[in-house]
Amino acid sequence: MKSSWYREPWAWLVFILPFTAVVAGITTYIIANTNPDSLVLGDYYKKGKSINLEVSKVKTAQKLGMRFALQLKDNQLVIKPTGIEKVFPLLNVTFFHPTLEEKDFYLALTPDGNGYFRHHFDEEVVGKWKLTLTSFEGDWKIQDTITLPQDNFIDLIPDPTKAQ
Structure with missing residues (x-):
């Protein structure tokens, strides 16, 4: 069977x-x-050329002696120039989230009476961020990866190995 x-x-x-x-x-x-990956770039050649330009901006910041200190405490961001006599009319600050492009944001900060750049956030900003500081003219750049919040001031100095 x-x-x-x-x-x-x-x-x-x-x-x-x-x-x-x-x-x-x-x-x-x-x-x-x-769910496409927004971090993948299509034109690598143009990106490579722009990286070289960014490195030259960081080297310019090094030559000019640009140094800043950053603190984010109680949703209050304070960026102060350290060791620089120059007064800046405007500082461009860009925060890039390492994985989520929609969380990226940009601030254009003007100095207060002490020459410090301040911003108060309505919501808490936490986690790891890639921070970029540039002048109003865009002729120099400082870039670093930081973790927020920061109760103490951390130094932001130009480093060509961090330029991208």
Whole structure:
């Protein structure tokens, strides 16, 4: 007496394994196309040329002796020039989140009477950030990776190895 094919466990094993692979492949395809990675760049050549330009801006900041100290305490950001006699009319500050592009933000800060640049955040800013400081003219740049909040002042100095 012959039994039906669907009563044999080996038949199910032969069908289930390829079926599982097909379902996993379709699922992977759907996930990859509905959640594109915003950090991947399409034009690497242009990005490479812009990195060289950014390195020259950091080297300019080094030559000019640009140094700042940053503190973020109780949602109050304070950036003060250290060892610089020059007065800046405006400081461009950009915060880049390491993984989520929609969290990036930009501040244009003017100095107070002491020459400090201040900003009060309505919401708490926490975590790891890539911070970029540039002049109003954009002729120099300081870039560093910081963790916020910072109760004590941390130094921000130009370092060409951190320029990107």
